[in-house]
Amino acid sequence: MNDIARPAAAPDVSRRQFVKWAAATGVMATVAPGIWAQERQGDMIYRSLGRTGERVSAIGLGGFHIGLVHEEKESIQIMRTAIDRGITFFDNSWDYNEGKSEIRMGKALRDGYREKVFLMTKFDGRTEAAATDQINESLKRLQTDHLDLIQFHENIRLEDPDRFFAPAGAMEAVLAAKKAGKVRYIGFTGHKDPSVHLRMLEMAATRNFHFDTIQMPINVMDAHFRSFTHQVAPVAVEQGIGVLGMKPMGSGVILSSKVVTPTECLHFALSQPTSVVITGIDKMEILDQAFAAAKSFQPLSESQMAALLAKTKDAASDGRYELFKTTTVFDSTAHHPEWLG
Numbered sequence: 001m002n003d004i005a006r007p008a009a010a011p012d013v014s015r016r017q018f019v020k021w022a023a024a025t026g027v028m029a030t031v032a033p034g035i036w037a038q039e040r041q042g043d044m045i046y047r048s049l050g051r052t053g054e055r056v057s058a059i060g061l062g063g064f065h066i067g068l069v070h071e072e073k074e075s076i077q078i079m080r081t082a083i084d085r086g087i088t089f090f091d092n093s094w095d096y097n098e099g100k101s102e103i104r105m106g107k108a109l110r111d112g113y114r115e116k117v118f119l120m121t122k123f124d125g126r127t128e129a130a131a132t133d134q135i136n137e138s139l140k141r142l143q144t145d146h147l148d149l150i151q152f153h154e155n156i157r158l159e160d161p162d163r164f165f166a167p168a169g170a171m172e173a174v175l176a177a178k179k180a181g182k183v184r185y186i187g188f189t190g191h192k193d194p195s196v197h198l199r200m201l202e203m204a205a206t207r208n209f210h211f212d213t214i215q216m217p218i219n220v221m222d223a224h225f226r227s228f229t230h231q232v233a234p235v236a237v238e239q240g241i242g243v244l245g246m247k248p249m250g251s252g253v254i255l256s257s258k259v260v261t262p263t264e265c266l267h268f269a270l271s272q273p274t275s276v277v278i279t280g281i282d283k284m285e286i287l288d289q290a291f292a293a294a295k296s297f298q299p300l301s302e303s304q305m306a307a308l309l310a311k312t313k314d315a316a317s318d319g320r321y322e323l324f325k326t327t328t329v330f331d332s333t334a335h336h337p338e339w340l341g
Contacts, residue, residue, distance in 0.1 A: 043295040044086035049118075049275045050242030052185055052212050054148075056089040056118045056276055059266075059290050060244070063092030063121070065280030067101030075282075079108035082287055083116050091244075091278045092142070093122040093153055094134040095332050095339060102141035114144055120213075122153035122189060123170070124333050126163040130341025131173035139182060149213060150174055150183045154333045155190035161200040163340075164188070165207065187213030191247065191324040192331075194231040201235055211241050217324065218245030218269045218277065220260055223309055224316035226325055233273055242275040251280060251330075253323055257315040260308070266293035268308060271300040 038047040038058065045058035061082050069075035079090075090109075092102050102121060109117065121138045125131035135150060152164055152174070164170045177183040188211060190197055197216060204211055214236050216228040223229050236243050248269040249255050249262060260268075269277040270293075281287050300308065315321060324330035333339055 042086055043291045045270070045294050045297060046088075047275050048242075049185075050212060050236075051240035052242060054118060054185075057087045058270060058274070058276060059087055059294050060089035060091050060276040060278035061087050062246070062278050062280040063090065063101045063105060064096045065282040066104060067097030069104075069282050072104055072107070075104045076108040078281060078284060078287060079105060080113060081284070082281065083113055085287075085291060087290075088117050089276045089278070090117045090119050091246075092120065092138075093124075094138050095122075095124055095153070095336070099137075099141055102138055106141050106143035109143065118148045119144065120149035120151060120187075121147055122151045123173075124153050124336075124339040125173065125341040126160070126170055127341035128168045128170065128172040128176075130339070131170040132176070134339075135173060135177050135182065146181060147183050149185045149187060150177065151186070151213065151215060152188040154331065155188045155196055155200050156192035156331060156333075158196055158199060160190075160196065161203045164200070165203055171209075185212035187211050187215065187242075187244070189215035189244075189246070191217050193226055193325065194228050197228065197232045198235065201232075201239070205239075210239070213242040213244055213275075215244035215246055215278070217247040217250075217322065218243070218272050218274055219248050219250060219254060219322075220265060220268045220308060220312045221250065221254055221257075221316035221319075221321050222247075223268075224313055225319045225322060229272055237273045243273055245269045245272060245274040245277040247322075247324060248277055248279055250322055250324065254321050257312075257321050259312055259315050262289055263293045263296070264308060266290065267297055267300060268305075270294075270297050271305065 038045055046055050047058050049056050061079065066075050066079060090105065092105055123131050123134040125134050152170055174183060174186050188200055216232055218229055233243055248265045254265060255262065266277060279290055281290060319326040328334045
């Protein structure tokens with residue numbers, strides 16, 4: 001790699017210690033509230049983002065759905081209302097809706113709103129050149145001189161961690177962006193299989209590199225099938241990495257099972273060791289739903305968790321409601337391999 005200052009290194013990690021971390025399993029409802037410091041203010045909960053020292057809203061606004069709102073003016077109103085009511089974590093990606101999501105978010109963050117949010121976006125490039133171009137384009141679309149968090153998008157193939165850490169790979173781009181003040185923190189995302197996330201964490205550990213965040217599906221179905229909640233979240237917690245839960249309702253597919261409600265989905269995800277639960281919001285009533293869930297949230301008890309998992313077990317057993325794991329429907333880089341560079 002180029003001679004670039006690295007983020008604070010993680011402690012030296014042996015293969016045995018990593019396997020020990022990776023072997024940790026179990027839904028963590030009874031301990032989640034004590035993992036990251038949290039407080040309630042108004043109708044929103046705020047939690048620590050791993051060991052970064054940042055304080056963020058426990059509900060995050062998803063960038064993909066904001067690009068689906070029919071009228072741009074309405075999407076901007078949704079985002080500004082979310083901020084005014086207390087949501088501080090904003091999610092996005094270079095590839096969402098062919099850039100429309102970032103463009104709209106950039107407009108919403110004018111007039112002093114940028115200073116009120118912790119702004120994250122993602123890039124797809126696997127090469128240094130592609131990742132650099134995408135990061136710079138995101139900055140322009142979002143109308144900001146820096147991102148609070150940049151994440152390597154769709155870590156879904158076993159070779160993706162290799163490409164991230166390869167010479168002239170994406171790692172070089174994010175480290176250069178960090179050195180230039182364009183990026184504050186670094187993370188990665190993925191939704192396909194826990195083994196790919198664990199491989200990325202193992203490769204980072206052997207290089208003494210510490211990710212600040214890790215984004216993964218955290219939902220009532222995931223707990224039963226190729227579970228990130230069971231297999232990856234405990235490793236992230238052990239390493240002090242902020243867990244960003246996504247797909248709490250699987251873009252509505254989980255709700256089509258008719259076995260859980262939106263509030264149950266959000267309460268489950270909030271009861272895990274998540275710093276943030278990112279949810280898609282494309283209507284004011286969905287924004288209201290998210291705030292209502294945060295306002296009524298109390299960590300699920302062991303008996304409540306057991307009951308919720310029992311009633312979702314059959315529906316979740318084969319992944320048919322988690323299409324992001326079992327199909328390519330949600331794999332944007334599979335449909336557009338040219339984005340990888």
